[in-house]
Amino acid sequence: MKIGILTGGGDCPGLNAVIRAVVKRGAEYGYEILGVKNGWKGMLEGDTFPLNTDHVSEILPRGGTILGTSRTNPTKEPDGVKKIKDNMKALNMDALIAVGGDDTLGVAYELSKEGLKTVGVPKTIDNDLSATDYTFGFDTSINIVMEAIDRLRTTAESHHRVMVVEVMGRHAGWIATSGGMAGGADAILIPEVRFNLNELCESIKKKHKGGKDFSIIVVAEGAKPIEEKELVTQDKKLDAFGHIRLGGIGQRIGHAIEKMTGYETRVVVLGHLQRGGTPTAFDRILGTRFGVKAIELIKEGKFGNMVSLQGNEIVSVPLEKAVEKLKTIDMDFYEVARTFFA
Ligand code: F6P
16 A cells, blocks of 8 residues: 655644654555655645655654645646646555645545545644644644743833734634633734724723733734724735735734823734744644544545544544534633633
8 A cells, every 4th residue: 555645734833743653653554655745736746755764753843844835726726636646646646645724635625526545634723624623733833822922921011011912823713812811811812703992902001000011912813803894914915725814913903002002012923933843742642643543544444534633532524524614713712711801
C-alpha cells in the first residue's frame, strides 16, 4: 500500500506530529508513505518524495510543516481534479491523507466524491471546523495569546493604559474568547457578537475610575462594531478559496477608544506569532493520535472520512460533516468569559 500525505492551508503547530505518526504507524503495517510538497499544489504537479522514519526523527517539537504548504485550490485550476487523479495513478498512490482546515478538507471531500481514496485530519488554529471538539494548533495559539496578555498587563498597569490585542480566528471567536479568558481580558470582541463601542468605552471609564486604571481589550480580527457595515480587511483581494485577508480592527478601535475615553491606548497585533513555533503538549498528543488514527482508517478502508476528537476519544466522521458549516463560538462558553468583563 502506498499512501500520500499533504498539509494544506495556513501552517500550524502540530503538523509535524501528525506526519511523524502517519509514517511511524504506517511503517508498522509495511505501508510506503509519500510526502506531497506544498499542499494541493504538490498533488497538481506530482511533486512528492518518499517519507521514511529517518525523515520524521526529531520533528515532533518543530513548528510548521516539513512538507510545506500552500493555499492552492485544485478545483479552481483547469483540469485540476483530473490532474490529481492522473498523478495518483502515475505515482501508484492508493490513498491520500489530507491534513488541513475547511478549505483543504473541502477539496478532499470533493475528490472522495470522484472516487479517490482520501482521509482527512483536522487542523487549524481557528478551531472553527465542525464535527471535532478541537483541531490541533488551537491550544498552542491560545497559550501564545495568554502569555502575550500576561506580558502586556504589566506594561499596561505601569502606564495606566488601555491595551488592545488583536488576534486571529477569521470568522470565529474561539481564539479570542479562549485566549482572552485565560489572560483575564476586560472585554473580548468576537465576530459572532456585534459590539457597541460606546458601551465598551463606558465600561473602560468605569473600571479606570474605580481604581484599576488599565485595561486589556481582546479583539478578534473578524469582529465588527454595530455601526460598521463591512469587516476591516488588509486589502480587497480574495485567495483561491474566496477568503479575504482580515486585519486592522485593532487599530480602528484603538484610536476610537483613546478619543472617546481620553485614556492613552496602544494596539498590539499578534498576527502570525500565534501560528509559529513549537506545539504545546496537548497539540503534540492530539496530532499524534490523529496521525495514528488516519492510518487505521486507511487500513479499515474507511475513505471519505476525517479523524475527529469527541470527548476523549478519537473517532471517524464523514468529511461531509466536517465541512458543511463553520463551527462558530459556543455562546455558553462566551457567557462564561463575559462574567469577568469590566
Ligand atoms: O486560518 C488560519 C489563519 O491564521 C487565520 O486565523 C488568519 O485569518 C489567516 O489564517 C491568515 O492567513 P495568512 O497566513 O495567509 O496570512
